[in-house]
Amino acid sequence: MDNDPLYQQGLKHFGLGQWAEAVACFTQLQINHPDDPRVRQFLETAQLRAAAGSGLQRSAQAQARSGWLRLASRLVVLLILIGIGVAVYLAYQNWIVPNQVETARLARLDQLRQTAEVQLASGEYAAAAQTYQSILAESPDDPTAGAGLQRAQQLDRLAQLYGQAQQALRNNDQASAEHWLEEIAAIDPNYRDANSLLAQIKSVEQLAQQYAAAEQLLKAGKLLEAARAYEDIRAASRNYKPEETATALYDIYMQLGDQQVKQATTVAAVESAAALFQQALTVRPLDPRADAARRLALTFIDTAAAYQAKQWDVVILKATSVYEQQPTYFGGKVQQWLFEAYLATGQAFMAKGDPFSARDRFRAALDLAATAEQTAQAQELYAAADKLTTPTSTPRPTPSPIAAGHIAPAWTFKPTGTPNPYPFIMISAVYLPNTFNGEGCRWAGVAGRFFDRWGAPLVVETLGVRISGPDGEQGMAAGSYDLIGDSGWAKQYDVVPKVIKGYIQVFYKDQPISDLIPYETRRSCLENMLIIDVQQVKPLPGGTYLRSTKK
Structure with a gap:
């Protein structure tokens, strides 16, 4: 393999x-x-x-x-x-x-x-209108801008009309001002004070008609109707022709008062005249002529009351002041009453065994006599008193031996009747609203003035009053408060009207020359200043009447 x-x-x-x-x-x-x-x-x-x-x-x-x-x-x-x-x-x-x-x-x-x-x-209405127009240029349907533009244009127009109305008022062109204001009212009735100004113009027109009517009444001699017409104008508006209205009312009240005194046959008529003079003083407070006329009328009224009550010393005090200022007052009755008072007090002194005082009174009656009958009557009484005061030769007995240890009896003086009154007396006391020093209702106290026997303001060195009140006693010199008159004085106690009680007494060279005069203030703003007037009606112990040294 x-x-x-x-x-x-x-x-x-x-x-x-x-x-x-x-x-x-x-x-x-x-x-x-x-x-x-x-x-x-x-x-x-x-x-x-x-x-x-x-x-x-x-x-x-x-x-x-x-x-x-x-x-x-x-x-x-x-x-x-x-x-x-x-x-x-x-x-x-x-x-x-x-x-x-x-x-x-x-x-x-x-x-x-x-x-x-x-x-x-x-108030920049024109600028606001331009701003709203800018908004509408971008947003034509903007409701706020549309309404704002309309309001701005309206206000701009109203401002122009209001300015024209104001200029017309400054030029005293009431007709044009009324036209512009009525146009404003048609656009916006609540614009600023247009309605108020329009109402004032219409009121002025009505006041002008009333004033013309009052002048016609005055020219026709219908003084009472004219006074009522002028008073209606003052009640409606204190700013409409105040000087002209006040002058007319003052002249009317003084003329009516003088007529009333001249034609008076009763004391009630003089009381009406005093009320008219007081009305004149409400128009011109402390006017010398009206004040003197009122004080004279009030003094006469006191004289008449004393005459009816047969208070002869009071008649002499009061009537002397009236007679020296106006001898023919009340148809010459003042002279008659004064004459009777001198006779009555003289006879009273005679009854008391005081022919010396009686002779003085009869001498005064004799100097005052205005008719042959009065002269004869006073002369007869004066002669009788004078006879008793003239010493006569009286055989003196042969002095007899005086036993040892004899003590002669003391002399006993006869009474000379009622002592003479003080030189100064209170002639009037009046309650007024405080319109003199700018304090108005923020004032409570007492004030007064001095007058000589002829009714003129009296300012003399060392002449004054001593005032007793809540804070003790205090002195005030004549002329120290000339807001109420050349011889005025005043004492303030509080800044709220209230009731304050006390006394005043006139002093000259540290000597009292009047009785204690009681006073009581009031708590009303319409009566928070009490003015007490005093006047010399009798000579000083040296026999002199004071004259003012103030020029």
């Missing part, structure tokens, strides 16, 4: 690793030499190697196919990624970019709306 060519060929293939050819050779040799173990071993080995080679080949083929598959899958993934990128790009271009553009546009429009609202709030 070693020399068998087939065997040699099988070994050659086996050695070259040609396993399939080796298997074919050894398979034939096994048939030829079935008992040879070498053939069988080579065949099995060749078969094993052939089988293994076949698997490797299939594996290589499989590996080759797997590489292509991987390559193909990568290409597919790449293609998918490219497709996705393209899709994303297309989506970005077709959806995201337009959305971003729209969002930016909407944000810009919203910013424009906010700008327009700020411009409207700032």
Whole structure:
């Protein structure tokens, strides 16, 4: 078998690793030499190697196919990624970019709306209208911008009309102002204060008609009707011709008061005159003429009351002041009452055994006498009193011896009647609203003024009042508070109207020259200033009447 060519060929293939050819050779040799173990071993080995080679080949083929598959899958993934990128790009271009553009546009429009609202709030109506027009240029159907444009244009028109109305009012052109304001009211009834201005203009027109009617009444001499008409104007508006209205009312009240006094036949008529003078003072507080006329009327009223009660000393005090200022007051009755008071008090002194005081009273009556009858009556009484006061020669007895230890009796003086009253008396006390110092209702206290015997303001060095109140006693000089008059003084106690009680007393050179005068303030804002007027009605102990030193 070693020399068998087939065997040699099988070994050659086996050695070259040609396993399939080796298997074919050894398979034939096994048939030829079935008992040879070498053939069988080579065949099995060749078969094993052939089988293994076949698997490797299939594996290589499989590996080759797997590489292509991987390559193909990568290409597919790449293609998918490219497709996705393209899709994303297309989506970005077709959806995201337009959305971003729209969002930016909407944000810009919203910013424009906010700008327009700020411009409207700032009164820049023309600029706001332009801003809204810019919005509508991009978004014609924007309802907010449409409404805003309409409102801006409306407000711009209203502002122009309002400016024209204001200019007309400054030029006192009421007709044009009324026209512009009525146009404003037709567009927007609630625009600023247009309605109020229009109402004021119409009110002024009505006041003008009332004023013309009042002037006609005044020219016709219908003073009471004219006064009522002017008062209606003041009640409706304190700002409509205030000076003209106040002057007319003052003149009317003073004229009516003077007429009332001149024609008065009863005390009630003088009381009405005092009320008219007080009305004049409400128009012109503390006007000297009205104040003097009111005080004179009030003093006369006090005189009349004292005369009816036969309080002769009070009659002398009060009537003297009236008579010295206006001798013919109340048809000359003041002179008659004063004459009677001097006679009555003189007779009272005579009854008390005081011919000296009686003589003084009769002398005053004699000086006051206005008729022959009065002169004769006063002369007779004066002569009788004077006779009693004139000493006569009386024989004196021869002195007799006086026993030791004798003590002469003390002299006993006869009473001289009621002591003379103080030189100053209170002539009036009036409650007024505080319109003098700017404090208004934030004031509570008492004030007053001094007047000489002739009714003129009196300011003299060392003349003043001592005031007792919640914070003790305090002095105030005449003329220290000239807001209420040249001789005024004032004491403030609080900043809230309240009831305060106390006394005042007039002093001159540290000596009291009036009784204690009680006072009581009130808690009303319409009566928070009490003004007490005092006047000299009798001479000072030295026999003098004070005259003001203030020029």
